[in-house]
Amino acid sequence: MSKPIVEVRNLTKQFGDFTAVDNISFDIHEGEILGLLGPNGAGKTTTIHMLLGLITPTAGTIHMFGLDLAQHRERILQQVNFSSTYISMPYSLTVEENLKVIARLYSLQNIQQRIDDIIENLEMGDIQHKLTRKLSSGQMSRLTLAKALMTEPKVLFLDEPTASLDPDIVNKIKAFLKEYQRNAGLSILYTSHNMREMEEMSNRIIFLQHGHIVAEGTSNEIVQRYGQRDLEEVFLKLAREPKTQ
Amino acid sequence: MNLGRIGGLLSRHMYLYKRSFARMLEIFYWPFLDLVVWGFITIYLKEAGVSLHGAVAFFLGALILWDVLFRSQQGVAVSFLEEMWSRNLMNLFASPLTVGEYLASTMIMSILKVTAVASLMMVIAWMLYSYDMLKIGLSLLPFILNLVLSGWIIGVLTTSIIMRFGQQAEVLAWGMVFLFQPISCVFYPLEVLPPILQSIAWIIPPAHIFEGMRAVLVDGVTPINHILWATGLNLFFFVVIVSWFYHTFNICKNKGMLVRVGE
Numbered sequence: 001m002s003k004p005i006v007e008v009r010n011l012t013k014q015f016g017d018f019t020a021v022d023n024i025s026f027d028i029h030e031g032e033i034l035g036l037l038g039p040n041g042a043g044k045t046t047t048i049h050m051l052l053g054l055i056t057p058t059a060g061t062i063h064m065f066g067l068d069l070a071q072h073r074e075r076i077l078q079q080v081n082f083s084s085t086y087i088s089m090p091y092s093l094t095v096e097e098n099l100k101v102i103a104r105l106y107s108l109q110n111i112q113q114r115i116d117d118i119i120e121n122l123e124m125g126d127i128q129h130k131l132t133r134k135l136s137s138g139q140m141s142r143l144t145l146a147k148a149l150m151t152e153p154k155v156l157f158l159d160e161p162t163a164s165l166d167p168d169i170v171n172k173i174k175a176f177l178k179e180y181q182r183n184a185g186l187s188i189l190y191t192s193h194n195m196r197e198m199e200e201m202s203n204r205i206i207f208l209q210h211g212h213i214v215a216e217g218t219s220n221e222i223v224q225r226y227g228q229r230d231l232e233e234v235f236l237k238l239a240r241e242p243k244t245q
Numbered sequence: 246m247n248l249g250r251i252g253g254l255l256s257r258h259m260y261l262y263k264r265s266f267a268r269m270l271e272i273f274y275w276p277f278l279d280l281v282v283w284g285f286i287t288i289y290l291k292e293a294g295v296s297l298h299g300a301v302a303f304f305l306g307a308l309i310l311w312d313v314l315f316r317s318q319q320g321v322a323v324s325f326l327e328e329m330w331s332r333n334l335m336n337l338f339a340s341p342l343t344v345g346e347y348l349a350s351t352m353i354m355s356i357l358k359v360t361a362v363a364s365l366m367m368v369i370a371w372m373l374y375s376y377d378m379l380k381i382g383l384s385l386l387p388f389i390l391n392l393v394l395s396g397w398i399i400g401v402l403t404t405s406i407i408m409r410f411g412q413q414a415e416v417l418a419w420g421m422v423f424l425f426q427p428i429s430c431v432f433y434p435l436e437v438l439p440p441i442l443q444s445i446a447w448i449i450p451p452a453h454i455f456e457g458m459r460a461v462l463v464d465g466v467t468p469i470n471h472i473l474w475a476t477g478l479n480l481f482f483f484v485v486i487v488s489w490f491y492h493t494f495n496i497c498k499n500k501g502m503l504v505r506v507g508e
Contacts, residue, residue, distance in 0.1 A: 013501075015500065015501060046501070049501070049504050052335075052339040053338070053339065053498075054335060054338055054339055054498065054503050054504050055498060055499075055501045055503070055504065056495070056498045056499045073341075074341045074343065075341075077339065077340060077341045078341045080339075081339075082339055087332070087335055087336065088331060088332040088333070089331070089333065089336065090257065090261065090327075090331040090333050091331055092260075092261050092264065092265060092331075093257065093260045093261065094260075097257075097260045100256065101253050101254070101256055101257040101260070102253075102336070102340070103253075104249055104250065104252055104253025104254075104256060105250050105253045105254070105337070105340040105341070105342055106340060106341065107247065107249045107250065107341070147336070
C-alpha cells in the first residue's frame, strides 16, 4: 500500500460538555478515496473542518505530507482544497471572477488558462460570466467543485458534494471526479449519506457514530462483518444503536 | 506576507464594488450630504455674525477629517461583513491566506475608500464653499495618517467583536466609531469637555489628532506634541488590538465559530 498522505492520530474535539469527535485515528493514502460515513451529528463535518484548520482540535494531531498542520498551515493548505454542497461563494461576483480570486489566494500561475480548462472540464461554459447569485444549486455545486479542483490539490475534502442535486448532475459529477482522481492521483476524503454512492466512490470506508470510529474497511468487509445485505442496512443498524459511554 | 494573496482579496472587493450601485452610493452619498449640511451651517454662522475664528476651516476641515477616520474604520469592518454576508470566510481561511494577510487587505481597502471619499469631499468643498484644503499643505499629512491608523484600530476592534458575537453585533460596523466621536472633539475644542471626559480624551489618539488639526487649520502652526502623542498612542493601541484580534480568531477557531459566523 502507498504511504499515508494524511495521518490523523487521536483526534478529539469537544465543544463544552459535548464531544463531537472522540479520539479518532485514520490515514488517507496517496491516490485513495476514503469514505467518511455516519448519521447527522456523527462528527464528519467537524473532522473535515479540523483537517482544513478551521477548527482547532481539543487533542490529537493532524499530519499531511509529513507536516504537522498546527505548525505548517500555509504549506499544507496550498496543496489541499475542499468542496461541499453547503458552502457558498460571493453572490455578487461572476463565476469567472470567483475563480480568479481563488486562483490568486492559492498563488496559481497561468490563471486564465486554468480557469478555461476547469470551465471546459466541468461543462460550465454557459455560466462562466453569470453572476453567482443566479446559479442553480447544481451549477453552484459545480462552481465549488471547480474552485477546489482548479488549484490542483493533492488532497481533496468533499463534504456531501452531491447532496440535494438531481441524479443527472450527480452522475456527471461522480464520473468526472472518478476520472480526475485516477488521472491526478488525488487523495480524497468523501462524505455522503448516499450508500450506493459511497460504495461506488470509496476504496475504503470509515463509519463514524457519536464521534467514534465504529467500523473501518472496504464496503464488502463492513457488510460481511455486520452480517447485513448491504451498506445501507449496516448504516441503519449502526445509526440506531444507542450511545454507549 | 504574500502580496499575491492580498491582491486576490482586494480584487474580490473591486469586483463587488464595480457592479454594486448601493455600495458606491454608500461611499459617496453620505459624505456629500454631510458636506452640504455643514457647509450651510458654516455660511449661516458667518452671516449671523457669530465670531468663530476660521469657521470654514473649523467645520469643513473637521468634517473631512472625521470622514477619513470613519471610512478608514469602515473599510476594515465592512470588508469583514462582506465576507460574513456571503459566507465566504470558510473559503478564505481554508486557503493558505494568513490572518495577517487578511487584515492587510482590509487595511488597504480602507485606504482606497478614504482616498475616494476625501478626494470627493475636498473637490465639493472647493466647488461649493471655495474651501481649498490642499492649501494647508504637508502639515496635515501626519494627522491624516494618524487618523487612518486610528480608523484601522477601531475597525479591527469592531471586526473582532463581530467575529466573536456574529450578526447581532454587525451594527457596530457603522456605530462603533461614533462611540469615540464625543471625546474625539471633532467639532469643538477639548476644553469644552467636563474634566473627567478630558482625562479620557487625552488617552485616545483622535482627540490629539483633532486638537492638533485645529491648530494647523485655524492657527497655521504644527503642534509636534500632539503628533507625537497621537502616533505613540496609535502604535500602542494598534499592537494591542491586532494581538486581541489574533486572540479572538483563535477563540473562534476553538469554539468552531469561524465556520458558523454569518449563519
